[in-house]
Amino acid sequence: MRKGSTEGVQAAGTADGSPGTTTQGSSRTATPREQAPLIIEARGLVKRYGDFTAVAGIDFEVPRGEFFGLLGPNGAGKSSTIRMVSGVLPISGGELYVGGYDVHYQDREVKRLLGIVPQDDNLDQDLTVRRNLEVYARYYDIPKKVAAERIEEALELMQLEDWGGAQIDNLSGGMKRRLVIARALINDPDLLILDEPTTGLDPQARHLVWRKLRLLRERGVTILLTTHYMDEAEILCDRLIIMDRGQNIAEGNPRDLITRHVGREVLEVHPLPEERAAVLRDLEENVGESGRIETVEDVIYALGVTEEHHRRVEGLIADPYRVNFRRANLEDVFLSLTGRGLVE
Amino acid sequence: MSMTAGTGERTHAPRPRRPRGELPYIGLAIPGRLTFRVWQRNRDVFFQLWRAELLPPLLEPLVTLLGLGLGLGAFVQLGGDIEYVQFLAPGILVAFPMFVATFEALYGAYFRMTQHGTYDAIAATPVRPEEIVAGEIAWAASRMTLNTALIALVLLVLTPWLDLVGSPLIIFTIPIAFVTGVLIGSIGIAFTSRARSVSQLSYFFSLFILPMFWFSGGFFPIDELPGWAGTVAWFFPLTHAVDLSRALVTGDVYAGLIVNMLWLILAAIPAFWLGLAAMKQRIVK
Numbered sequence: 001m002r003k004g005s006t007e008g009v010q011a012a013g014t015a016d017g018s019p020g021t022t023t024q025g026s027s028r029t030a031t032p033r034e035q036a037p038l039i040i041e042a043r044g045l046v047k048r049y050g051d052f053t054a055v056a057g058i059d060f061e062v063p064r065g066e067f068f069g070l071l072g073p074n075g076a077g078k079s080s081t082i083r084m085v086s087g088v089l090p091i092s093g094g095e096l097y098v099g100g101y102d103v104h105y106q107d108r109e110v111k112r113l114l115g116i117v118p119q120d121d122n123l124d125q126d127l128t129v130r131r132n133l134e135v136y137a138r139y140y141d142i143p144k145k146v147a148a149e150r151i152e153e154a155l156e157l158m159q160l161e162d163w164g165g166a167q168i169d170n171l172s173g174g175m176k177r178r179l180v181i182a183r184a185l186i187n188d189p190d191l192l193i194l195d196e197p198t199t200g201l202d203p204q205a206r207h208l209v210w211r212k213l214r215l216l217r218e219r220g221v222t223i224l225l226t227t228h229y230m231d232e233a234e235i236l237c238d239r240l241i242i243m244d245r246g247q248n249i250a251e252g253n254p255r256d257l258i259t260r261h262v263g264r265e266v267l268e269v270h271p272l273p274e275e276r277a278a279v280l281r282d283l284e285e286n287v288g289e290s291g292r293i294e295t296v297e298d299v300i301y302a303l304g305v306t307e308e309h310h311r312r313v314e315g316l317i318a319d320p321y322r323v324n325f326r327r328a329n330l331e332d333v334f335l336s337l338t339g340r341g342l343v344e
Numbered sequence: 345m346s347m348t349a350g351t352g353e354r355t356h357a358p359r360p361r362r363p364r365g366e367l368p369y370i371g372l373a374i375p376g377r378l379t380f381r382v383w384q385r386n387r388d389v390f391f392q393l394w395r396a397e398l399l400p401p402l403l404e405p406l407v408t409l410l411g412l413g414l415g416l417g418a419f420v421q422l423g424g425d426i427e428y429v430q431f432l433a434p435g436i437l438v439a440f441p442m443f444v445a446t447f448e449a450l451y452g453a454y455f456r457m458t459q460h461g462t463y464d465a466i467a468a469t470p471v472r473p474e475e476i477v478a479g480e481i482a483w484a485a486s487r488m489t490l491n492t493a494l495i496a497l498v499l500l501v502l503t504p505w506l507d508l509v510g511s512p513l514i515i516f517t518i519p520i521a522f523v524t525g526v527l528i529g530s531i532g533i534a535f536t537s538r539a540r541s542v543s544q545l546s547y548f549f550s551l552f553i554l555p556m557f558w559f560s561g562g563f564f565p566i567d568e569l570p571g572w573a574g575t576v577a578w579f580f581p582l583t584h585a586v587d588l589s590r591a592l593v594t595g596d597v598y599a600g601l602i603v604n605m606l607w608l609i610l611a612a613i614p615a616f617w618l619g620l621a622a623m624k625q626r627i628v629k
């Protein structure tokens with residue numbers, strides 16, 4: 001079992017200052033909610049399902065006001081992680097504080113701070129749109145009058161104000177997602193958690209959801225989002241961690257991550273089978289220490305290359321549309337770290 | 345457990361005192377106030393659909409009472425001067441409402457748990473898993489209670505013609521129905537929590553509920569059955585509910601009813617606990 005770090009124990013102000021004897025709860029009276037500048041602190045967080053380890057000891061911290069992302073392919077452990085943060089999935093190891101509350105012991109306090117948008121829409125099919133929100137507000141013990149105001153506000157914010165009386169079955173996929181987001185806003189959450197909010201949506205609906213999320217961030221809502229779309233993560237997140245097989249493999253601001261791990265540009269080549277060997281040989285000979293070559297299926301990626309490499313490869317490929325010299329993105333970061341594509 | 349409580353050397357946030365009765369994943373928390381919210385959710389859905397939900401479960405017992413009671417009753421000779429339809433009434437008063445509680449705890453709960461994701465949605469709010477389950481059981485019991493009350497009304501209305509109700513004590517079948525509903529609902533929820541498909545639910549119905557429906561003394565006296573069958577029947581919750589109902593409807597109360605009452609209450613307590621524990625396990629994966 002991981003224990004908390006020992007540095008700074010003195011600052012905790014125990015009577016004798018000796019490590020390991022900090023009295024729990026101690027004499028502090030302020031509520032954790034006001035005290036904790038970090039909305040999430042996860043240290044050595046582990047999730048096991050039987051023998052299988054889905055989350056293998058990850059650390060991350062999210063300050064208030066940030067738009068934080070978990071990016072990774074399917075099965076990386078994103079949902080497991082955020083379901084632990086949400087207090088609905090027991091943790092198998094490590095420490096997890098949300099809003100200063102220990103999720104393990106104070107799940108109810110934690111849940112009061114959160115708005116949850118799960119991966120699969122779980123709207124109440126038996127109730128109308130507005131009734132869904134009313135019933136949900138009751139779970140938080142929100143007084144009727146306050147709830148009524150927030151419901152109208154949330155419906156308007158999510159552009160559903162004309163659909164209050166509709167049955168859930170009659171909503172499109174994008175509208176259902178927006179309604180789930182509206183539902184998550186009903187308790188005025190300190191932290192909004194979204195699990196793959198745009199998976200399965202058409203491009204238009206996706207952009208609308210993005211716009212709404214940016215709007216929420218501007219209003220100061222702290223957001224934790226998971227996605228396997230690198231463009232989504234890049235566009236929305238202030239900071240993110242890239243997860244793979246339960247591990248945190250990189251962390252930082254999207255731009256910095258790209259610069260640090262890939263460089264500015266990437267050469268992406270889709271050679272015909274007969275051209276492949278020549279392209280690979282040429283790149284291997286000419287891409288120096290600073291660059292890298294990765295292949296995913298029949299696509300070749302050369303990282304840390306220059307315009308000159310681009311021209312050389314163009315000479316080897318008959319169809320110019322099969323060569324793309326472009327800005328690097330998070331997909332390339334993932335590729336460079338794992339040698340695989342993001343969407344499995 | 346995974347936390348090393350008491351050795352926290354933290355500087356960021358205060359290590360919280362472990363709140364009493366608030367251990368989410370160790371054992372069971374006692375369901376609290378928010379149980380009512382889950383009950384309210386089911387009530388709201390019910391009142392949206394009440395025509396479909398309420399009438400069939402009322403017509404069925406009525407048709408059975410008149411069909412069996414008057415039709416078959418013409419051929420049935422009971423000891424004493426009691427008509428078959430009069431014998432039937434107290435049984436129907438609890439047996440059919442038991443079906444309603446069963447369906448709620450089996451199919452209703454199953455769809456809310458799986459397809460509709462209702463439990464997951466609620467579990468993400470401050471409502472505890474225990475409160476979800478308790479709310480569901482309370483709802484199943486409430487529906488049984490409501491139906492018993494409504495059938496009692498129908499029996500009262502028919503009494504000038506058929507002489508079905510002999511005592512104002514019939515009012516006490518309402519709390520009996522609630523306790524029986526908690527018991528049946530709890531067992532049903534526990535079974536549902538283990539079900540991997542809808543079709544598995546029908547096992548519970550065919551192997552437990554249906555035999556109980558017929559062999560609890562509601563449709564024919566069980567003293568006429570061979571000894572072993574009577575013994576089996578004694579273990580059916582409905583047998584005790586029917587005994588109580590018969591006494592309260594006719595007004596023939598006797599001391600032995602205390603045993604029936606205690607049986608139901610003492611069985612309902614562990615059953616409720618079992619339902620909470622089993623379904624909580626399914627909700628908190």
Ligand SMILES: Nc1ncnc2c1ncn2[C@@H]1O[C@H](COP(=O)(O)OP(=O)(O)O)[C@@H](O)[C@H]1O
Pocket residue numbers: 049052054072073074075076077078079080081629
């Ligand atoms: N309830 C469960 N029981 C067993 N394995 C699970 C369960 N939930 C998830 N897993 C496994 O854990 C891994 C991580 O899953 P998940 O957290 O859903 O990843 P992601 O959201 O990144 O796709 C996957 O391999 C998945 O199969």
Ligand SMILES: [Mg+2]
Pocket residue numbers: 075078079080119195196
């Ligand atoms: Mg997921």
